[in-house]
Amino acid sequence: MAYSKDYREMILKKLEDGHTYRQLALEYQISTSTIQIWCKNIDGVERQFKPTKIDNKTLIADVELHPDDYHYERARRFNCSDRGISKALKRLGITQKKDIKPSQGGR
Known part of the structure; x- marks a missing residue:
């Protein structure tokens, strides 16, 4: 305060x-x-930018369009930080997909 x-x-x-x-x-x-x-400066410091919130629908569409992208790649498209993308994905319950099937070349 x-x-x-x-x-x-x-x-x-x-x-x-x-x-x-x-x-x-x-x-x-x-x-x-x-x-x-x-x-x-007795008046204090004014915030230089307005924080933006990542739109849930847009992020879901981006995940569907680019399912294998890294956070930094999404962050570039959304003009935000990697951490912002990470938090937004966690909020939506979207986690890294794990492939439990064995590889095609293995025996």
Whole structure:
């Protein structure tokens, strides 16, 4: 959870009044890095991208069309990470297929 702007302003005011980063960090149980970030930008950091969710129907169609593809190949088509594909497939109950039949050339 983010700290309120009033709280951040109060801590920065104390910093201006002569308190050190370490004193404020110990007193308010926050890291010195957090205080330094607030000094640079008190409003916080805005997310640069909107997270996307992989559409279930589209993913199922992709699996049917390309059943033997690796996660990284699907990730390229969906413009996401390998891990995102892995989680989406797990959510749908799609697992790696195991062939239990013996190979054709073996005896």
